[in-house]
Amino acid sequence: MEFSERISRISVSSTAAVVQKADKLRASGVKLVDFGAGEPDFPTPDHIKQAAVRALEENFTKYTPTGGTRELREALVERHAKDFGSNYTVEEGLVTPGGKQAIFEAVMATINPGDEVILPVPYWVSFLDIINYAGGKAVFLETGEAEGFAVRADAMEKLITPRTRMIVINSPNNPTGAALPCEEMEKLLALAARHNVLLLSDECYSYFVYDDPPFSLGSTKDRDHLLIVGSLSKTYAMTGWRVGFALGNAKLLANMLKLQSHSTSNPTSIAQKAAVEALRAPQDSVRAMLAEYRRRRDRVVQGLRAIPHVTCTMPQGAFYAYPNISAYLTRDGLADTTVLAERLLDEAHVAVVPGPAFGTQQHVRLSYATSLEHIDEGLRRMTAFFAKF
Ligand SMILES: Cc1ncc(COP(=O)(O)O)c(C=O)c1O
Numbered sequence: 001m002e003f004s005e006r007i008s009r010i011s012v013s014s015t016a017a018v019v020q021k022a023d024k025l026r027a028s029g030v031k032l033v034d035f036g037a038g039e040p041d042f043p044t045p046d047h048i049k050q051a052a053v054r055a056l057e058e059n060f061t062k063y064t065p066t067g068g069t070r071e072l073r074e075a076l077v078e079r080h081a082k083d084f085g086s087n088y089t090v091e092e093g094l095v096t097p098g099g100k101q102a103i104f105e106a107v108m109a110t111i112n113p114g115d116e117v118i119l120p121v122p123y124w125v126s127f128l129d130i131i132n133y134a135g136g137k138a139v140f141l142e143t144g145e146a147e148g149f150a151v152r153a154d155a156m157e158k159l160i161t162p163r164t165r166m167i168v169i170n171s172p173n174n175p176t177g178a179a180l181p182c183e184e185m186e187k188l189l190a191l192a193a194r195h196n197v198l199l200l201s202d203e204c205y206s207y208f209v210y211d212d213p214p215f216s217l218g219s220t221k222d223r224d225h226l227l228i229v230g231s232l233s234k235t236y237a238m239t240g241w242r243v244g245f246a247l248g249n250a251k252l253l254a255n256m257l258k259l260q261s262h263s264t265s266n267p268t269s270i271a272q273k274a275a276v277e278a279l280r281a282p283q284d285s286v287r288a289m290l291a292e293y294r295r296r297r298d299r300v301v302q303g304l305r306a307i308p309h310v311t312c313t314m315p316q317g318a319f320y321a322y323p324n325i326s327a328y329l330t331r332d333g334l335a336d337t338t339v340l341a342e343r344l345l346d347e348a349h350v351a352v353v354p355g356p357a358f359g360t361q362q363h364v365r366l367s368y369a370t371s372l373e374h375i376d377e378g379l380r381r382m383t384a385f386f387a388k389f
Contacts, residue, residue: 006133006135009129009132009133009135010129010132010133011129018036018341018345018351018352018353018354019036019037019351021345021351022034022036022037022345022351025345025349030349031349032345032349032350032351033349033350033351033370033374033377033378033381034351034370034374035350035351035352035365035366035367035368035370035378036351036352036353036367037351037367037369038174038319038320038367038369039233039234039237039239039367039369040234040237040239040289040319040369041369041370041371042237042285042289042292042369043237044236044237044238044241044274045236045237045278045285047277047281048236048238048274048277048278048281049274050277051273051274051276051277051278052241052270052271052273052274054273055269055270055273055274056270060269060270060273061269061270062269063265063266063269064266064267064269064272065266066257066260066261066265066266067094067095067096067253067257067260067266068093068094068095068096068245068266068267068272069095069272069276070090071276072095072272072275072276072279073090073093073094073095074090075275075276075279075280076093076095076245076247076275076279077089077090077092077093077247078279078280079279079280080093080216080218080230080247083207083214083216084206084214084215084216084218084219085219086216086218086219086221086247087221088218088247088248089250091250091253092223092247092248092249092250092253093245093246093247093253094245094246094247094253094256094257094260095243095244095245095266095267095272095275096243096244096245096246096256096260096264096267097242097243097244097264097267097268098231098233098242098243098244099202099204099229099230099231099233099244099245100126100244101242101244101260101264102229102230102244102245102246102256103126103127103130103200103202103229104130104133104259105246105256105257105259105260106198106200106227106229106246106252106256107130107131107133107134107136107166107200108133108134108259109252109255109256109258109259110165110166110198110252111131111134111135111136111165111166112135112136112165113134113135113136114135114136114137114163115135115136115137115163115164115165115166116136116137116138116139116161116163116164116165117131117136117137117138117139117164117165117166117167117168118138118139118140118141118156118159118160118164118166118167118168119131119138119139119140119141119168120140120141120143120151120156120168120169120170121140121141121142121143121358121359121360122143122149122173122175122176122322122355122358122359122360122363123168123170123358123359124170124173124174124175124202124358125357125358127168127170127202128359136165136166137163139159139161139164140359141155141156141159143155143178145313145324148176148178148313148314148316149173149176149178149313149322150178150180150184151169151171151178151180151184151188152184153184153187153188153190153191156188156191157191157195160191160195160197164195164197165197165198166197166198166199166200167188167191167192167197167198167199167200168200168202169185169188169199169200169201169202170201170202170204171185171201171203171205171317172205172206172208172209172315172316172317172318173205173317173318173320174204174205174318174320174358175320175322175353175355175357175358175363175365176313176315176320176322177297177313177314177315177316177317177318177319177320177321177322178313178315178316178317179209179211179212179316179317181212182212182215185201185215185217186217186220189201189217189220189222189225189226192225192226193222193224193225196225197225198225198226198227198252199217199225199226199227200227200229201216201217201226201227201228201229202229203216203217203218203228203229203230204229204230204231204233204234204244205234205317205318205319206230207234207235207286207290208234208235208289208290208293208317208318208319209316209317210290210293210294210297210315210316210317211316212316216228218247223248223249223250224249226248226249227246227247227248227249227252228246228247228248229244229245229246230244230245230246230247231243231244231245232244232245232275232278232279234318234319235278235286236278236285236286237285237289238271238274238275238278241268241271241274241275242267242268242271243267243271243272243274243275293319293368293369295372296319296368296369296370296372296375297314297315297319297321297368299368299372299375299376299379300321300366300368300375300379301314301315301321303375303376303379303382303383304321304323304366304379304382306379306383307379307382307383307386308386309325309327309328309386310323310324310325310327310328310386311323311324312324319367319368319369320365320366320367320368321365321366321368322355322358322363322364322365322366323363323364323366324362324363325337325340325362325363325364325386326361326362326363328340328386328389329361329362331389332388332389334389336354336356336361337354337355337356337361337362337363337364338354338356340354340364341353341354341364343385344364344382344385347385348381348382348384348385349381350378350381350382350385352364352365352366353365353367366378
């Protein structure tokens with residue numbers, strides 16, 4: 001069978017590959033500590049689940065408008081306005097089956113073959129494949145670990161060429177947990193405006209910041225050079241429900257909607273009802289999750305830093321730690337982080353994602369969206385594993 005040239009440009013998400021291997025081990029009875037999966041371990045809050053049950057009982061089980069019900073789009077822009085001081089209209093909000101779909105549609109709607117997209121490294125794995133799928137050319141902006149993986153507007157500007165069409169930022173960041181200061185994000189937006197390129201700001205983790213109040217570039221009220229992508233997946237522990245969104249220029253959203261209308265159609269009807277509840281109800285569960293993630297972050301970073309020769313920047317947001325384990329590479333057959341992660345899984349039964357998935361060779365990613373008990377056990381196993389080398 002022959003396949004398209006287009007599909008050969010992408011590969012299965014390497015985070016998904018780790019999850020699959022971990023699942024297999026678990027199924028065979030192994031007691032795994034799983035730092036692999038990038039999703040909250042919390043269940044979806046009850047009041048949100050109940051809204052979906054009600055939707056089922058009321059037979060809200062048919063197609064909805066492709067871009068989400070008006071009720072949900074209203075709830076979305078209201079929540080965003082309340083939390084971030086934005087003023088999007090309902091027409092400037094699009095609901096998608098997950099934030100990933102919003103990114104896919106935005107890139108497909110704006111990038112022609114050969115167009116350049118600036119992507120800071122480390123990057124979330126799907127950005128690169130989506131850019132490649134669209135025929136775009138990813139231009140990498142290397143960030144410094146010593147500066148906490150900060151993306152700087154002056155460094156970004158040096159990479160802009162006449163072919164640049166888009167800049168991608170993701171703060172708080174997956175995989176590093178780095179959160180950019182809002183002034184720097186505003187500088188990046190001003191830069192995008194100056195060069196007339198689109199800034200795609202992936203704000204899927206915007207509610208999970210530890211030191212500063214949550215921030216969205218949407219507060220700048222730019223409609224010409226900014227697209228916000230967000231998700232209910234992490235904020236409300238709703239990964240399986242598939243509800244994400246985009247906020248921005250209504251014409252851009254209309255073009256994204258065309259693609260959605262011919263591919264996924266509307267996000268699931270009952271998930272949309274649950275999403276309305278998530279956005280409109282009191283936000284206590286979000287605050288509770290943030291407090292718990294903070295405890296876990298402190299524990300995981302302290303534990304990683306206690307392993308000899310391992311360094312780890314302090315994540316300021318999201319729920320990932322990105323330790324540098326390069327001191328162990330080349331020791332005793334640990335050729336690279338992929339081999340190291342495989343051995344860690346096989347020998348210590350700890351799942352982590354190797355750095356090349358995110359564009360770096362010296363790191364592994366740990367998701368600490370798992371219990372303190374698991375974190376302690378995982379750190380014990382990792383400490384013993386590294387002691388062998
Ligand atoms: C940075 C980033 N953006 C977007 C997504 C997409 O999330 P979802 O499609 O579940 O909304 C993820 C999920 O891991 C992510 O880490």
